[in-house]
Amino acid sequence: MIPIAYALRNLWRRRARTIATILGIGATTLLVVVMTAFSAGLDNASAKTARDDVVILLGTSAEVDLVRSVVTRGSAEAAAAAVPGVLSAGGVRAASVELHLATRSGDRIGLLRGVNPAAYLVHPQVSVIEGRDPRGPFELMVGRLAATRMGLPESDLAVGRTIRLENRDWKVSGRFAAPGTVMEAEMWTRLDDLMLATKREDVSCVAVRLEDPDAIDDVRLFAARRLDLEIAAVPEAELMRELERGLKPITALARWMALLVLAAGAFACANTMFAAVLARTRELATLRALGYSPFAVAISLVQEATLVAFLGGAFGVFAALAIGHISLRFPMGAFTLDLDVQRRALGLGAAVVSGLLGGIVPALRAVRMRLVDALGGKA
Amino acid sequence: MRDLLSFLPYVVRTARRARTRTLLTVAGAALAMGLFAFVRTVERGVDDLSARAGTQTLVVFQDSRFCPLTSELPVRYAGPIRDTPGVEEVLPTLVFINSCRSNLDLVTLHGVEPRSIDKVYDFKVLDGDLAGWKTRGDGALVGERLAARRGARVGERIRLGEIDVHVNAVVRGSGAGIDNIAFVHLDQLALARKKLGGATQFLVRLSPGADPAEVAETIDRTFKNDESRTDTKTMQAFVAGAVGEIREVVSFAKMLGYLAVVIVALVLANTVFISAQSRANEMGVMETIGVTKPLLAALVALEGVGLGLVGGALGAGLVALAFTIHPTTLGIEGWGIDFHPSLAVALQTLAASFAVGLLASVLPAIDAAMRPLARAVKEE
Amino acid sequence: MSLIEIDAVTKTYHGTSEDVTPLEDLSLRIDEGEFVALMGPSGSGKTTLLNLIAGIDQPTAGRVTVAGEEVSALSARELARWRTRSVGFVFQGYNLLPVLTAYENVEVPLLLLRLPRADRDRKVMTALGAVGLGDRAHHLPRQLSGGQQQRVSIARAIVADPKVLLADEPTGNLDRVAATATLDLLKRLNTEFGKTLVMVTHDALAAGAADRLIHLDKGRIVEDAHA
Numbered sequence: 001m002i003p004i005a006y007a008l009r010n011l012w013r014r015r016a017r018t019i020a021t022i023l024g025i026g027a028t029t030l031l032v033v034v035m036t037a038f039s040a041g042l043d044n045a046s047a048k049t050a051r052d053d054v055v056i057l058l059g060t061s062a063e064v065d066l067v068r069s070v071v072t073r074g075s076a077e078a079a080a081a082a083v084p085g086v087l088s089a090g091g092v093r094a095a096s097v098e099l100h101l102a103t104r105s106g107d108r109i110g111l112l113r114g115v116n117p118a119a120y121l122v123h124p125q126v127s128v129i130e131g132r133d134p135r136g137p138f139e140l141m142v143g144r145l146a147a148t149r150m151g152l153p154e155s156d157l158a159v160g161r162t163i164r165l166e167n168r169d170w171k172v173s174g175r176f177a178a179p180g181t182v183m184e185a186e187m188w189t190r191l192d193d194l195m196l197a198t199k200r201e202d203v204s205c206v207a208v209r210l211e212d213p214d215a216i217d218d219v220r221l222f223a224a225r226r227l228d229l230e231i232a233a234v235p236e237a238e239l240m241r242e243l244e245r246g247l248k249p250i251t252a253l254a255r256w257m258a259l260l261v262l263a264a265g266a267f268a269c270a271n272t273m274f275a276a277v278l279a280r281t282r283e284l285a286t287l288r289a290l291g292y293s294p295f296a297v298a299i300s301l302v303q304e305a306t307l308v309a310f311l312g313g314a315f316g317v318f319a320a321l322a323i324g325h326i327s328l329r330f331p332m333g334a335f336t337l338d339l340d341v342q343r344r345a346l347g348l349g350a351a352v353v354s355g356l357l358g359g360i361v362p363a364l365r366a367v368r369m370r371l372v373d374a375l376g377g378k379a
Numbered sequence: 380m381r382d383l384l385s386f387l388p389y390v391v392r393t394a395r396r397a398r399t400r401t402l403l404t405v406a407g408a409a410l411a412m413g414l415f416a417f418v419r420t421v422e423r424g425v426d427d428l429s430a431r432a433g434t435q436t437l438v439v440f441q442d443s444r445f446c447p448l449t450s451e452l453p454v455r456y457a458g459p460i461r462d463t464p465g466v467e468e469v470l471p472t473l474v475f476i477n478s479c480r481s482n483l484d485l486v487t488l489h490g491v492e493p494r495s496i497d498k499v500y501d502f503k504v505l506d507g508d509l510a511g512w513k514t515r516g517d518g519a520l521v522g523e524r525l526a527a528r529r530g531a532r533v534g535e536r537i538r539l540g541e542i543d544v545h546v547n548a549v550v551r552g553s554g555a556g557i558d559n560i561a562f563v564h565l566d567q568l569a570l571a572r573k574k575l576g577g578a579t580q581f582l583v584r585l586s587p588g589a590d591p592a593e594v595a596e597t598i599d600r601t602f603k604n605d606e607s608r609t610d611t612k613t614m615q616a617f618v619a620g621a622v623g624e625i626r627e628v629v630s631f632a633k634m635l636g637y638l639a640v641v642i643v644a645l646v647l648a649n650t651v652f653i654s655a656q657s658r659a660n661e662m663g664v665m666e667t668i669g670v671t672k673p674l675l676a677a678l679v680a681l682e683g684v685g686l687g688l689v690g691g692a693l694g695a696g697l698v699a700l701a702f703t704i705h706p707t708t709l710g711i712e713g714w715g716i717d718f719h720p721s722l723a724v725a726l727q728t729l730a731a732s733f734a735v736g737l738l739a740s741v742l743p744a745i746d747a748a749m750r751p752l753a754r755a756v757k758e759e
Numbered sequence: 760m761s762l763i764e765i766d767a768v769t770k771t772y773h774g775t776s777e778d779v780t781p782l783e784d785l786s787l788r789i790d791e792g793e794f795v796a797l798m799g800p801s802g803s804g805k806t807t808l809l810n811l812i813a814g815i816d817q818p819t820a821g822r823v824t825v826a827g828e829e830v831s832a833l834s835a836r837e838l839a840r841w842r843t844r845s846v847g848f849v850f851q852g853y854n855l856l857p858v859l860t861a862y863e864n865v866e867v868p869l870l871l872l873r874l875p876r877a878d879r880d881r882k883v884m885t886a887l888g889a890v891g892l893g894d895r896a897h898h899l900p901r902q903l904s905g906g907q908q909q910r911v912s913i914a915r916a917i918v919a920d921p922k923v924l925l926a927d928e929p930t931g932n933l934d935r936v937a938a939t940a941t942l943d944l945l946k947r948l949n950t951e952f953g954k955t956l957v958m959v960t961h962d963a964l965a966a967g968a969a970d971r972l973i974h975l976d977k978g979r980i981v982e983d984a985h986a
Contacts (some may be wrong), residue, residue, distance in 0.1 A: 008585070016652070016742070016746075018471070020645050020648055020652075021645075021649060023645055024642055024645035024646065027641055028642065031635075031638060051739055065479055066447050067445075067448075067449060067479050068448050068449055068479065072412055102443075103443065104443070104620075107620060109445070151627075198443060199608075222442075246478055246481060248482075249481045249482055249483045249710075250625070250628060250709075252420075252630065253709070254631075257414055257417065257632050257636075258635070260411075260414040260417070260639070261639045263410050264407050264411040264639050264642055264643065265639075267407030267646070268412065268643075268645065268646040271403040271407060271649070271650065272646065285528050295606075310596065328627055328628065328631055329624070329625070329627040330624070331480060331481060331624040331712075332445075332480065
């Protein structure tokens with residue numbers, strides 16, 4: 001076997017090229033990490049994170065789009081009180097009357113949701129991570145992505161700070177997490193406060209959580225029979241699917257771009273591995289002439305390729321570690337690219353595997369090459 | 380330079396000789412520069428839309444509403460708006476769009492009163508006639524891009540949104556977004572949408588010299604305590620608001636584009652390095668015959684630049700072809716961002732490819748040329 | 760005045776661990792029309808001397824003058840041009856550009872001299888004719904035998920009509936038959952066309968073709984005799 005020092009020495013001897021290759025592989029690894037995180041982040045706006053026991057009562061003219069749903073407060077309260085099959089805990093019905101609004105502050109758009117305490121029962125994904133829920137007048141509890149959504153630095157929405165929205169000052173009373181849902185980009189407040197501030201008399205919807213997910217048909221029947229309320233029952237999953245459909249072009253766009261870049265990166269790696277070895281046929285032939293078996297030569301080449309790929313991968317992973325996470329504003333939403341441990345491991349793994357694969361093809365070529373030709377310079 | 384041309388066959392054949400290496404390099408460059416061209420096309424679409432929106436037209440919308448389907452103002456507002464100082468003409472508009480969020484098959488209908496339309500909009504009739512539309516109750520003026528996407532031709536009947544219309548004319552407008560809009564009669568749309576007496580927005584054409592900000596403020600003040608409060612902005616600000624939502628995603632894509640370009644540079648540099656190194660002996664011989672070091676370096680660099688350009692042309696060409704075969708418009712909140720194949724983008728891509736090729740080739744070329752001649756010739 | 764004048768030339772290479780001085784205070788004169796063979800063991804400096812005459816390398820001390828031109832004082836750019844015009848170099852390893860045909864290989868020096876197409880064509884075909892390969896003009900090197908490739912490189916060396924032909928072990932890679940043919944060609948170039956020839960060689964047969972033998976050892980001339 002050729003000692004590994006040989007592989008190391010070769011890499012050092014051609015250090016400019018080696019460094020260039022490491023950087024190239026590093027860049028591609030970083031891309032792999034970012035793109036898989038991107039894909040995962042996009043999935044957050046999808047039906048996958050919807051609860052199957054939550055049903056939304058929308059205004060009949062809304063056509064499965066929450067943005068267009070308008071329900072009079074009276075109808076909403078009546079529906080909340082009467083809808084069948086609703087979960088109950090501690091004497092509270094899991095039926096939440098909600099007002100969803102987009103608000104503008106300069107050219108920043110924020111998402112507000114006016115709720116009552118029942119909301120926390122209906123949406124168990126919401127957990128308070130700092131401070132408390134809004135209890136006093138004009139208090140806000142902001143989601144982890146709310147600042148990103150508004151294009152503001154995190155500190156502007158820290159607990160205790162004040163923000164001016166809808167011509168009023170609101171105090172941040174707490175922060176919440178709702179990982180993987182659209183709620184994380186929102187700012188929650190008391191329903192009455194929001195209605196007062198925006199001078200609205202109507203709400204957006206009633207969200208209910210059922211004891212038994214299969215009871216959805218009872219809810220639909222209820223909505224159909226109570227024509228006076230002018231509501232329609234839509235499972236949360238369906239709403240999310242509709243949302244997904246609406247964002248599809250953008251997510252498709254993003255995924256296509258990601259694919260292009262990854263392909264470019266893959267070509268880059270393949271090219272560098274392939275070409276680097278090809279230029280050394282004479283040297284490799286000399287090794288063979290010295291008595292090293294074809295297998296030994298091949299192993300040495302694979303060692304080199306894998307080493308370079310590993311270093312490149314490590315470089316990429318460190319870059320990902322340094323970046324940590326990227327939060328992006330999205331039409332009427334926000335999402336995070338979390339460059340976490342799993343993604344980084346995937347990136348490093350991909351780099352090493354590509355190194356192994358990339359080293360094999362030239363190794364095979366080197367091995368199959370006719371000794372005579374190689375030494376004579378014709379290879 | 381003339382010498383460079385004389386040796387062009389040599390450079391080309393040298394690249395062809397190392398077939399696999401050259402193909403891999405060109406493919407990688409094509410993909411990355413293709414992405415670059417794609418992102419530039421998207422950016423251009425966004426910029427175009429924003430640039431076309433001017434400050435001499437105001438949009439009166441319902442306060443605190445974003446999607447056009449949620450804005451409702453009474454048509455009677457038109458009177459007081461017209462009476463506001465600085466206002467030359469008002470156009471009440473009922474808007475229908477087939478999606479509040481993003482979609483690739485945007486249909487935007489603007490229901491308007493026929494008589495005022497050309498006082499507020501500037502458009503060019505490409506086919507058909509405007510006068511005919513004014514008198515035909517179920518007629519439509521279809522914007523160029525929308526017509527292309529839906530295959531609408533003058534004289535035909537098509538279904539747009541929820542209504543059937545007769546295509547009176549295909550138009551192109553200088554204002555923002557017109558190419559993706561179909562103008563129909565206000566009454567017809569209001570009836571179909573069950574919104575008689577209602578409008579989504581009012582388009583205001585300002586008198587020359589009027590101050591947009593002042594007029595906007597006056598209008599909003601007029602309706603402050605009325606049935607529905609208004610929010611008046613210049614068309615420019617209005618479009619910016621809708622389109623702003625996508626800017627961050629586009630910036631992210633740009634970063635990706637740059638990363639791709641970095642990868643291309645590294646690939647090219649590597650290829651050029653290797654190509655030169657494998658021909659060290661050959662180049663030494665050329666020097667003994669009298670090829671100067673600068674010319675030698677240039678020949679080496681030419682391969683890098685050439686490969687970069689070929690890749691760039693391929694990438695840009697594919698993107699342009701894709702958008703020519705498949706005219707694409709991304710709809711956001713009713714606004715259409717057109718992805719046009721454009722010569723400007725192609726040229727920019729080529730220029731970038733050239734620059735990257737040059738940058739990537741510099742070090743390898745200098746390294747190859749600086750090799751001491753005696754040693755190069757001896758290296759067997 | 761002699762065609763080639765070497766005055767007290769010394770060449771030192773600065774290595775990583777020690778300095779090497781292949782040539783030390785060497786002086787030599789070669790007249791026009793001579794056919795000189797430089798011989799000696801490895802490390803004697805013969806190739807270094809050839810490189811200095813060709814302008815491929817510069818002396819550390821002393822002067823090299825060829826056809827009245829002080830080669831050792833020319834700038835890199837002037838040297839390049841001078842090499843195209845005044846010197847034809849033939850290597851041991853044929854050294855043809857593999858992607859160019861025989862014709863195109865021979866044409867290269869003329870491209871550098873910016874000659875118009877018709878002139879280039881004439882000269883190339885003449886050169887190829889002189890080496891007996893007029894009918895193989897459009898073959899690629901890999902389609903030619905070793906001996907034929909060497910002849911093409913000789914054609915390239917003479918196409919710009921230089922005064923001096925330098926050859927470094929021209930028969931080293933050839934079999935007996937091809938070697939003899941090559942030497943005959945070189946001899947003819949010398950006697951019929953009046954080219955001054957300086958050839959480095961190990962081969963006694965090759966040396967036999969020359970009319971002056973110079974032996975070098977450790978950077979100095981130890982013998983200089985006419986055949």
